[in-house]
Amino acid sequence: MMTLMPGWFPLGDCELLVVSDGVLRLDAGSVFGVTPRVMWEPLVGPLDEEHRLAVGLNCLLVRSQGKLILVETAVGNKTTRVPAGAGVAQAGTLLEDMARHGIQPEDVDIVINTHLHFDHCGGNTTYRDDKLALTFPRAQYFLQKGEWEEANHPNERTRASYLPENLEPLADSSHLELVEGEAEVIKGVRILPAPGHTVAHAIVEVASAGQTALYIGDLAQHPLMLERLAWISSFDVLPLVALETKKRILGRAITENALLVSPHCPPGLGRLRLVDGKRKWETL
Numbered sequence: 001m002m003t004l005m006p007g008w009f010p011l012g013d014c015e016l017l018v019v020s021d022g023v024l025r026l027d028a029g030s031v032f033g034v035t036p037r038v039m040w041e042p043l044v045g046p047l048d049e050e051h052r053l054a055v056g057l058n059c060l061l062v063r064s065q066g067k068l069i070l071v072e073t074a075v076g077n078k079t080t081r082v083p084a085g086a087g088v089a090q091a092g093t094l095l096e097d098m099a100r101h102g103i104q105p106e107d108v109d110i111v112i113n114t115h116l117h118f119d120h121c122g123g124n125t126t127y128r129d130d131k132l133a134l135t136f137p138r139a140q141y142f143l144q145k146g147e148w149e150e151a152n153h154p155n156e157r158t159r160a161s162y163l164p165e166n167l168e169p170l171a172d173s174s175h176l177e178l179v180e181g182e183a184e185v186i187k188g189v190r191i192l193p194a195p196g197h198t199v200a201h202a203i204v205e206v207a208s209a210g211q212t213a214l215y216i217g218d219l220a221q222h223p224l225m226l227e228r229l230a231w232i233s234s235f236d237v238l239p240l241v242a243l244e245t246k247k248r249i250l251g252r253a254i255t256e257n258a259l260l261v262s263p264h265c266p267p268g269l270g271r272l273r274l275v276d277g278k279r280k281w282e283t284l
Contacts, residue, residue: 007101009269009284011259012208014064014188017101018261018268021057021074021094024119025087028053031221033234040231043224052087055222057119058268059094060215060261061103062206067186068103069110071204071215072263073123073135076166082118083160094123095135108136110185113143114194114217115201116151117161120263125169132169141170142185144193145178146200158198158237194219194249196242197235203249213259219246221264223281226250226272250279259284 009016028047032040047053057074075082077092095105113121126135134141151162152171170176183191194203197218204215218235219242225231229246236242253260253272260270269284 008063009259011206011213012188012211014062014206014208016206016213016259016261016269017061017063019059019061019094019097019101020268021059021076021091021097021123023054023090024057024075024264025050025052025054025090026221027051027085030085030234031055032225033232033236033239035231040224044222048087050085050087052085053222055264056262056266056268057091057094058261058263058266059123060204060268061098061101062189064188064206064208065186067109068107069112069185069189070108070136070139071112071261072114072120072217073111074263075119076123076126076135078122078125078127078165081163081165086119088119091119105136106138108139111136111139111141112185112191112204113141113147114203114215114263115147115198116143116167117198117218118163118166120217121166122163125166132165134169134173134175139175140177141175142177142179142183142191144191144200144202145180147198147202148176148178150199161235194245196238196240196245197233198237211259212256213261214249214253215261215263216249217263219249220262223262223265223270226260226262226265226281227279229279254279 060071062069075091154162188207190205206213220226232239
């Protein structure tokens with residue numbers, strides 16, 4: 001029988017641990033896009049004085065086959081620019097949270113990014129001796145080639161979320177692994193295309209002994225968006241593509257009773273079920 005440390009969740013022969021980089025505050029209207037305020041506001045709870053919604057910054061550690069994989073690195077702890085209106089005062093706690101579980105940056109073998117927005121890859125890099133360096137010095141960093149190209153050649157719409165200080169140390173290193181389409185990082189851990197939020201946005205699948213977990217990236221920023229397919233964020237650059245992606249992946253999640261790991265939906269782990277014919281997010 002597998003002996004688990006506190007906080008770790010079993011998935012077949014793998015172990016999963018959600019670690020937190022803290023709290024991100026996003027403009028609530030932007031989160032819910034064209035969905036009228038009168039529909040979502042009664043359901044989301046209190047907003048702050050700047051009409052911002054507090055969302056999680058959940059990253060995922062996977063232990064499998066002697067490897068330690070970190071999915072997403074969130075905002076990070078270096079002082080950096082962020083898009084106007086975003087609140088990161090309570091972010092930057094990922095390394096502290098990992099340390100509470102006895103994990104140091106040097107222990108990580110692989111880092112996977114679903115995409116390269118500042119709140120998903122900011123922790124990839126840090127300042128060391130006043131110079132930018134990789135936060136996880138032994139790790140190979142995996143991401144979609146198309147996302148790397150978009151991040152390094154942003155347009156007027158996307159440049160606020162793609163920050164050079166989160167990318168440059170990778171470009172100058174041998175630690176960057178660019179993949180195209182579906183890619184298996186190690187046996188049972190796959191990167192799967194999930195376009196819509198960005199052109200080359202991806203999710204991460206962990207499968208073992210007939211069980212599946214899906215780290216869903218920015219498929220949704222709030223549980224309501226998992227339950228209501230048509231509620232699409234204004235952050236999605238291809239909203240109609242995002243809608244079709246949500247249908248496909250969330251439909252699969254319900255059919256397979258897959259564990260969902262969400263960066264922004266607290267507490268991170270949950271399942272999507274059909275209750276009286278309606279989708280319902282149930283947290284673990």
